[in-house]
Amino acid sequence: MLKGSLVALITPMDVKGDVDYNSLSRLIDFHIKEGTDALVVLGTTGESATFSQQEHVDVARFVVEKAAKRIPIIAGNGANCTRKAVALTQALSELDLAAMLSVTPYYNKPSPKGLIAHHRAVSQSTTIPQILYNVPSRTGVDMRPETVAELAQIPQIIGCKEATGDILRVKTLRQLCGDDFLLFSGDDETAKDFMLLGGDGVISVVNNVVPRLFKEMCNAALRQDKNMAEELNQMLKPLAQDLFIEANPIPVKWAAHTMGLIENGTLRLPLTQLSEVYRDRVTQALKHAKTKAVV
Numbered sequence: 001m002l003k004g005s006l007v008a009l010i011t012p013m014d015v016k017g018d019v020d021y022n023s024l025s026r027l028i029d030f031h032i033k034e035g036t037d038a039l040v041v042l043g044t045t046g047e048s049a050t051f052s053q054q055e056h057v058d059v060a061r062f063v064v065e066k067a068a069k070r071i072p073i074i075a076g077n078g079a080n081c082t083r084k085a086v087a088l089t090q091a092l093s094e095l096d097l098a099a100m101l102s103v104t105p106y107y108n109k110p111s112p113k114g115l116i117a118h119h120r121a122v123s124q125s126t127t128i129p130q131i132l133y134n135v136p137s138r139t140g141v142d143m144r145p146e147t148v149a150e151l152a153q154i155p156q157i158i159g160c161k162e163a164t165g166d167i168l169r170v171k172t173l174r175q176l177c178g179d180d181f182l183l184f185s186g187d188d189e190t191a192k193d194f195m196l197l198g199g200d201g202v203i204s205v206v207n208n209v210v211p212r213l214f215k216e217m218c219n220a221a222l223r224q225d226k227n228m229a230e231e232l233n234q235m236l237k238p239l240a241q242d243l244f245i246e247a248n249p250i251p252v253k254w255a256a257h258t259m260g261l262i263e264n265g266t267l268r269l270p271l272t273q274l275s276e277v278y279r280d281r282v283t284q285a286l287k288h289a290k291t292k293a294v295v
Helices: 021-034 053-067 082-092 112-123 145-151 169-177 188-196 211-222 226-242 250-258 276-288
Strands: 004-008 038-041 073-076 099-103 130-134 157-162 182-185 201-204
Touching: 004 211, 021 053, 021 211, 038 053, 053 073, 053 082, 082 099, 082 112, 099 112, 099 157, 112 130, 112 145, 130 145, 145 169, 157 169, 169 182, 182 188, 188 201, 188 211, 188 226, 201 211, 211 226, 226 276, 250 276
Parallel strands: 004 038, 004 201, 038 073, 073 099, 099 130, 130 157, 157 182, 182 201
Antiparallel strands: none
């Protein structure tokens, strides 16, 4: 079930910074209609670090209820404090989730021993499958393949989102973790090559704004149709670069608002709106991807 084109879903907010549930509802229907394979909510792109535990659970519950089993839901459950991560995991365990996305503890910079102890404690606090999330550019610590392999021995841990952009890790992770361990790219720019080398899919930021095109690219890569995957990826390439021209999710929220997918592009502080100097560049990237919703 959890393969292919997964979206790292933005969390729409109103002008006060509260969750815009009407826009969120429309986004869920939009992705189901466009063929997205799963929704990944309350991760980096969903601004989870700015949410209280209660807000986090409320949003996840809303998404699960709105989706109504039409699409798998994965919810972020990470924290830089193991006790907080366990508490959040246990609260989310009441929901009908396909899996949870467990980011490496940020800021603390734990050793491999600390990473293993953290993820073991989180995974053992629930019966819901866990997907590791390695994003050293955000967390300050890189979870090496050998550490992932040790954690893969825990039955509850079923996969890893690898967001280093190092596609050479695909082969190493596959060899160390086995064919049944799910490997997801967390880097849009290298996602096509990640899947051609044996990855199972991508948890994507770009997917927020061009889900049908992105799914077609993923499908081509997963069936090893290199020519088609490359042709489609060329349409997506400017977005894969320019949606990170400022810190994610600043550009993608602005793009989604421009397209009319959400009411406004509000982010919670300390993130602010996309700088005006970059707006034309993002618009051109959307047009390059033939996004018909762009005026």
